[in-house]
Amino acid sequence: MKIPVLSRLLKSRASPKNRLYGSTYTFFFGGTASGKTVNERTAMQTTAVYACVRILAETIASLPLNLYKYTDMGKEKAIDHQLYYLLHDEPNPEMTSFVFRETLMSHLLLWGNAYAQIIRDARGQILALYPLLPDRMTVDRTTDGQLYYEYRKDTGYVILRPEDILHIPGLGFDGLVGYSPIAMAKNAIGMAIATEEYGGKFFANGASPGGVLEHPGVVKDPARIRESWNAVYQGSGNAHRIAVLEEGMKFQSIGIPPEQAQFLETRKFQTEEICRIFRVPPHLVANLDKATFSNIEHQSISFVVHTIRPWLVRLEQGMNKALLRPSEKGQYFVGFVVDGLLRGDYASRMQGYAIGIQNGFLSPNDVRTLENMNTIEHGDIYAMNGNMLKLEDVGAYANTKRKEVSQ
Template identity: 65%
Template sequence: MVLSSIFGITKARDKPINHYGSAYSFLFGRSTSGKSVDERTAMQTTAVYSCVRILAEAIASLPLHIYKYSDTGKEMVYDHPLYSILHNEPNNEMTSFVFRETLMSHLLIWGNAYAQVIRDGGGRVIGLYPLLPNKVEVERGGNGQLFYIYSKDSDENPNFKKNGEFYLKQEDVLHIPGLGFDGLVGYSPIAMAKNAVGMTLACEEYGASFFANGANPGGVLEHPGVLKDPKKVRDSWNSVYRGTNNAHKVAVLEEGMKYQQIGIPPEEAQFLETRKFQINEVARLYRIPPHLVGDLEKSSFSNIEQQSLEFVKYTLDPWVIRWEQSLQKALLLPQEKQEYFIKFNVDGLLRGDYQSRMNGYAIGIQNGFLSPNDVRKLENLNPIPEAEGGNLYLINGNMTKLKEAGAFAEDTISQKSIDVEENNAAKQNRRRQQ
């Protein structure tokens, strides 16, 4: 009752939640292929695991910094308390890489990522601890404010000493929602595409069963008479000829028995093509280029770099913006939001090959918008001393303003006219003197 009065809990709003079972056909549960799909079974498929790992590791490996607005643009801030938390250790149990990798995997599987925010007396963040999304519910109190209910039944978070439900205020939770219909709670990509993931699981199970049965589809044992114990004959046959270790063994049939294969060969059922398509289907779900999940069929030396750049721009960048805005909203104090901002650095992923970078740097230096030290900073090299010209901005001397392009020609014509007039005047003076 005390918690109810504090948070103003009324009737829970209608909201999307991750639910196990068949009550909600669009959430986790049995798919049309007959396979049950949830976050653990989905991660057992190589395509889902690979896509989640690629995006989670990409976000976790990007440099994450705190910046301050300045008269010249922006400058990195190292002495802000959030810098060490986001860049080094969000808590005393995890590195920044592990923390971001964990939250990103939650976001890709459940559609939401949550972290408990630990603050000091002044409201500044001193620690971040991940919260399992399947144990978090988002509610709205009678005062209109959001709050979070966390159901603890294991020891994943050291800040909750006992098991049970814990109510957290909005400012005490870092929430990064994925794509959703209400802007508050994201939907799980796996749940929304459970039929595609279920078919991938079914294909893998079919392939495993195919090889478990000696790489041969099922068949029928025909007997000319009446069998007293068909089960004994079937079990005897399976014990000798079933399994990959018994494949291609010579079958010995007695009493006029015949074996007739009735299954469809996998090449006729396009088993391999189906498996390949399902891999691309999962890659499409996460907008991952096929070559990153091991499908190089349509990749070449001429287009693979472009595909990698498109991955950064069209796949990774939206996730980066989602992270940056959520971090700024939840972690910066109100008075700090006008002065500071949080940003990932993706410049390293957008760089081309060595020759392309050098050509670009040369153009930048020749046209005066890059100095040698600007280039060395981008390449992670030590700067050239200022006395040696490291900070000079140079430009080609042959270039001039467009409006002054004909000025030199006009001056030359005018000067020639003056010279001709002077020569004519000099000749006339000499004639008069003679």
């Protein structure tokens, strides 16, 4: 009796839908309040979006990615496992690990989802990982509640099982399909596109406001005069040329100068808005207005803790779930190495290493490994300062305890 009930529950379960498709697609993309069309490709033509996506994708792709094995002493690299080579060096014959992870991160940041096809042999061992375009993928359920992935190729559609897909979803409403940050923030990005286009047209028109030519009499052929004026004075290459006005004509400016319209301030604010979308400190996209020598290091560390780390956890857990067999999940795990990003200046690092060695939780070889140096003989010894004593053996307290014991 339990099986039919469970079957009905599975059939009645709401199917995960990628809301960027179907009848609601135009709600997310398309027109904006600024009148500009925003999608993943037009957004990348904005310098702030391109810079944020590049910084996040390249930073995460440059971090060492290892497969570890649990041991009695903690963990060690599982270099003998086939998955270690795929993740650390070459996920497929066409890509390096850096390019593969950079591609997945760019998909996550633009579309809100990252997909990769898992190629296995007859024994189920993973042979390669190939990224798939998110805008061609649809996630759905069968009538009995089973997940499946439908990928649109140039020659038709391919149905893929969940075990054949590495899916890293971003922030979403159903926990299965992420939503595009570009779609969610389309108005802010659209305004950035509009201000950039305005600046381009401003210089295309000679870096001077529009205006009118006033004639004291009746102009018989105004179109000819306008075309003649534009041919000589329009465009940034013709800026500052001396105008020659005939028949008593006068030029009257009617435009608003950009400084009065706060054009540059608007562009800076939109850059900060886009940085806010991706949680990237403005100084990383060359906006140094609020950066100082005293706080830029702490901003960089905060960037690692509050921006990079959540993405790393999302990637690690997604890879552990999709790439490890059930029998391996208690023995192996995927992990990024972020120690290099958290290191301070040289003097601070040396002071921290000295404290670690003196207090016995670091060895000289631990320090040399962190500094990318070869280990040395006898460098694995953990030692502590010999002046440290137990409280019961210190001074008057120890003498009082001894007297109590003798009595």
